[in-house]
Amino acid sequence: MDQFTLNLIVIGASFALYFGIAFWARAGSTAEFYAANQGVPPVMNGMATAADWMSAASFISMAGLIAFGGYNNSVFLMGWTGGYVLLALLLAPYLRKFGKFTVPEFVGDRFYSTGARLVAVICLLVISITYVIGQMVGVGVTFARFLEVSTTTGLLIGSAVVFAYAVFGGMKGITYTQVAQYIVLIIAYTIPAIFISLNLTGNFCRSWASSGAMRRPVAIPTSWTSLTRW
Amino acid sequence: MADKSSAGAYWAANVRVIAISMAIWFACSFGLGILLRPALSGIHVGGADIGFWFAQNGSIYVFLILIFVYAKVMNGIDRAHGVEE
Numbered sequence: 001m002d003q004f005t006l007n008l009i010v011i012g013a014s015f016a017l018y019f020g021i022a023f024w025a026r027a028g029s030t031a032e033f034y035a036a037n038q039g040v041p042p043v044m045n046g047m048a049t050a051a052d053w054m055s056a057a058s059f060i061s062m063a064g065l066i067a068f069g070g071y072n073n074s075v076f077l078m079g080w081t082g083g084y085v086l087l088a089l090l091l092a093p094y095l096r097k098f099g100k101f102t103v104p105e106f107v108g109d110r111f112y113s114t115g116a117r118l119v120a121v122i123c124l125l126v127i128s129i130t131y132v133i134g135q136m137v138g139v140g141v142t143f144a145r146f147l148e149v150s151t152t153t154g155l156l157i158g159s160a161v162v163f164a165y166a167v168f169g170g171m172k173g174i175t176y177t178q179v180a181q182y183i184v185l186i187i188a189y190t191i192p193a194i195f196i197s198l199n200l201t202g203n204f205c206r207s208w209a210s211s212g213a214m215r216r217p218v219a220i221p222t223s224w225t226s227l228t229r230w
Numbered sequence: 231m232a233d234k235s236s237a238g239a240y241w242a243a244n245v246r247v248i249a250i251s252m253a254i255w256f257a258c259s260f261g262l263g264i265l266l267r268p269a270l271s272g273i274h275v276g277g278a279d280i281g282f283w284f285a286q287n288g289s290i291y292v293f294l295i296l297i298f299v300y301a302k303v304m305n306g307i308d309r310a311h312g313v314e315e
Contacts, residue, residue, distance in 0.1 A: 071282055077285070077286060077290065078263060081293050082255065082289070084293065085251070085296055086255075088300060088301075089248050089251055089252065
């Protein structure tokens with residue numbers, strides 16, 4: 001079995017999982033669509049939030065930023081993670097107590113002001129678009145590699161998949177697909193970290209490390225470098 | 231919520247918790263990680279100076295602890311004022 005077939009099987013299986021979850025969690029009402037009827041257990045919610053943190057942008061670019069920028073790029077680490085503290089302290093509890101679905105709704109009703117609501121919507125759009133651009137570039141690059149298509153085609157495939165499971169499943173579908181992604185991501189983060197540390201410290205079966213097996217350059221398939229198959 | 235004074239006391243307790251948390255939040259990330267880094271460059275943690283460690287690692291641990299402590303303290307305050315879910 002060559003690399004490409006393996007890619008297709010693994011990606012197909014994970015897509016099937018996400019669509020399965022979206023179908024199982026399909027929303028019937030507005031409350032269900034936006035807030036999953038408040039029926040998501042806290043640990044599941046935490047896993048989904050963590051998957052948000054470890055998304056394409058951090059998986060692909062954060063590691064590179066830290067590796068190349070070192071100390072200067074720790075602002076990204078502190079900013080991304082520190083933002084969650086702001087969210088947990090200043091917004092999330094009140095949003096929940098107020099019983100509204102979206103931040104603009106909450107801001108508008110809380111401050112009795114359409115102007116405030118408009119400001120919230122503009123902030124939301126700016127933040128979302130910035131975020132989505134980063135994520136979608138990540139999606140395009142990743143799919144282009146795995147499916148051996150051009151970056152644009154990869155992006156279109158990726159967004160079609162996300163669109164499908166977000167629209168069918170609503171918040172519950174998104175939360176549980178993110179739980180699945182969390183498990184995939186945490187494994188994908190941990191394995192290289194463990195092996196790179198073992199390799200750096202030479203603590204992992206000295207004879208193997210000294211034999212150079214782990215330092216041998218990996219043969220990159222030519223299809224990866226020449227990129228597109230179609 | 232029972233009456234007006236109880237609501238005021240609840241909000242005051244709430245704001246105090248937020249203020250303390252935000253002070254720690256700022257001190258460990260921007261304070262220790264950026265502002266005080268040159269002053270603390272003599273102290274080493276795990277092969278790097280403590281400012282670097284706080285910027286890359288330590289502040290994130292502090293953030294995690296903050297969120298958990300905040301949730302626990304706020305649940306306590308909610309219960310004390312009879313507004314828990």
